[in-house]
Amino acid sequence: MGVVVPLEDERGRSQNAVAQLQALVRDDMEDVNEFIRERMSSDVPMIPELASHLINSGGKRLRPMLTIAASRLCGYTGGDHIKLAASVEFLHTATLLHDDVVDESDLRRGQKTARMVWGNQASVLVGDFLLGRAFRLMVETRSLRALEIIANAASIIAEGEVMQLAAAKDTGTTEDAYMRVIAAKTAALFAAATEVGAVIADRSAGEAAALESYGRNLGIAFQLVDDALDYGGRAASLGKNVGDDFREGKITLPVVLAFRRGGTEERAFWERTLTQGDRREGDLDHAKDLMTKHGAIEDTIARARHYGSIAKDALAIFPDDPYRQALIDLVDFCISRTY
Template sequence: MSACNQLIIDRMQSPVQLIPQLAAHLIAAGGKRLRPMLTLSAARLCGYQGERHIGLAACVEFIHTATLLHDDVVDESELRRGQASANAIFGNKASVLVGDFLFARAFQLMVADGAPEVLRILSSAAATIVEGEVLQLVIQNDTASTEAQYLQVIEGKTAALFAAATRVGAVVADRPTQQAEALDSYGRNLGIAFQLIDDALDYSAVQEQLGKTVGDDFREGKITLPVLLAFARGGEEEKSFWRRVLEEREQSDADLTHALHLMRQHGVIEETVARARHYGDLALQSLAEFPDSAHRRALQGIVEFCIARVH
C-alpha cells in the first residue's frame, strides 16, 4: 500500500501546477483506498509475488478519483469527505479537466502493464462506470424508477470498478478463469453492498461519520433504494410528498425531517442494510474458491467493514 501511495503521488505530478494542486486536495482529504487495497489483496491471495499489482492498484485509484471529481461537478457538491470539494475551491472547469487528466494517467498505467486482458478489464470498467452515472442522471428525480433500474445504476457506477479491481489480481497471477470469475463475483457483490450502505447512510448518519451532510441525496433528488422502498410502501398522500420533493424539487427544511420520519415508519433503512448483508454474503461465498489465508481473511474483513459502517 505504501508503494502504491507513492506511485499515486508520483503520477499525479505535472508541470501545470494546478493539476497536482487540485489532485492533492482530493487525495489529502483522506479516503480508505479501498479499491487499490482490493487489487493488492486479490493478487497476493492468488499467490502473485511480483510488482505489477502496484501499478494496477494505482490505476484503479486514479479511475475512482477521476469519477469523484466529475461526480462532484455533476451533483454540485460542496463537500467531499467532510471538507470543501475540489469544485467548490477550484471551480467546475478545473475539476472536470483534472478528472480527465487522472483518467489519462490511469490508461497510461494500463498500457505500461502491457497485458491485453488487463487493459480490456479496466477499460471496460471505466466505460461501464460512465454508463452507470449517465443512467443515474436519466432516472434522477423520477419516482417511477424501478428497483431494477436502481440496481443497474449501482452495478455500473460502483460495482464495476470493485469487480475489475479484484479480477485483475487473478490475471496478473495467471490464475485459472474460475478463480478470476470468483474474484469478479466477490468484487461485484461487495460493490453493490458498499453502495447500498452508502445510500442508507445518507438518511441515517451524522456528517462526521459520512463526510457529508445528512440528506444530500434527498436534496439532489436522487432515487436510491430507501426512497424507492418508502415510496412503494406509502399511501397516496405520501407518494404525493415524494413526487413534490424529488420530482418538482419543492423542498423546505421540514421536508427532510418528514422524509426521515417516513423512512423510519416503513423500516426502509433496515431493509436496505439487510439487502446489503445479502450481497455481502454472496461476496463472502465467492471466496470459498480459495484456501484459508491471511489475504482471504483480509478480503472477508473488508466485507464486514463495509457493512459495519452503518452502525
C-alpha cells in the first residue's frame, strides 16, 4: 500500500547488525536478564507474574543493549552498567504498561496486553512497582549524574505522553508539534540509555553529549519508522495490530503529511475518522491509499533516514572498534526493520 519495503539484502544486513550487537553484549545481557528476574520478584504473586508477561514476551531488549554497548565503547570495566541497563528496561516496561492502559491497546508483541489479562488497575500499579525498582537500581550505582539523567528521562517521557494525549484526534497538529512529542516520549529514553554509558565510565562531557545525540536521533528515527509501519507492516511481526494508531485516533507523522497535502474532501475524511471517531469498513485501506497518493509513508521514512544519519555522525568522536560499528549498523536496522 505504498510503504517503502527494504530490499532483501538490506533486510539481511540489518538483521545481521542486531545479531552482531547481541553477540557483543551477550554475556553482559545474560547478567542483565538475571538481574531483571531477581529484582522483579515480590511477595505479591501478581507483580512478578504480570511483569514477566511483558518482560519475557519477546522484545529485543534494545534499550538496555544500548546502555551496555555505550559503556563498553567507553571502556567501562566495572559492574554498574548492568544495574543501569536493568533500570532502563524496567522504566521502558513501566511506560509500556501505562501506555497500553491509556491507549486501550489489546495486543503487544503478538499477545494480549497485560491490561487485557489482569485489568487496567493492576497494569498501572505494577508499572509503578517497576518504576520504583528502576530508581532503586540507579541509587545502588552511587552515580548521581546517572540517576539525574534517567530520572529526567522519566519526567520527559511522561510529558511526551501527555502531549500526545492532548494532540490525540487533533488533525491541526503540525509536524513540529509531533516531532516534539516523539522526541519526548520515545527518544528521551534512547538518549538516556546511551548517555549513561559514558557517565558510568567517567568519560568526557563531549563523549557523553555525543552518545546522548546518538541515542536521541536513533530514537526519533525508530519512532518515525514505527509510525510508517502502522500503515504498512504486518501484525505478526510488528508487535501490535496494523492500523492501531488509526483506530485509536492517533495523529502520527504520516497522518500529518497526508492531511496537509490533501484537498477539502480528503481532510473531511481524516476529520471524520480520527477527530470524530466515525470509522467504517474500508476506511483503513482508504487512509493507506491517501498516504500513498501524497507520499506520506515514503517521506516519513526519508525523515527517519535523516535522523539516522545524524545518529551515525555523532559517533565519529569515538575510535573505530566493534561496539562503535555495531551501533552504527544498528541505525540501519531500526530504519529498515519490518517487524
